[in-house]
Amino acid sequence: YPVWGWTLPADQVLPIVQSGGWRVPTGPHLAAKRAAIAAHRSQTTDMIADAATPWHLADDFLRRFDQPFELLLHDG
DSSP states (O other), X not given: OOSGGGGSOTTOOOOOSSEEEEEEEOGGGHHHHHHHHHTOHXXXXXXXXXXXXXXXXXXXXXXXXXXXXXXXXXXX
C-alpha cells in the first residue's frame, strides 16, 4: 500500500524487478475513509500549537486518499 511513495519525485526509479498491483474500489466507503483520516487531528491540523515547527499532512497529499479506490502493490 503506497503511502509515502506518493511523495517521491516522478522520475524516481524504485528497486523493484517485477511488480504489479490492483485498484480496489472503495467508493461506498469514502465517508468512512474521510472520517478515519480526520480522526487523526495531530496529523491533519496544527493542533500541536507548541511544536517548534507546526506540521501536518499537506492537503495535496491527503487528496490522494480521497479517491473511490485504493491502490495495492506487490513485487515479484
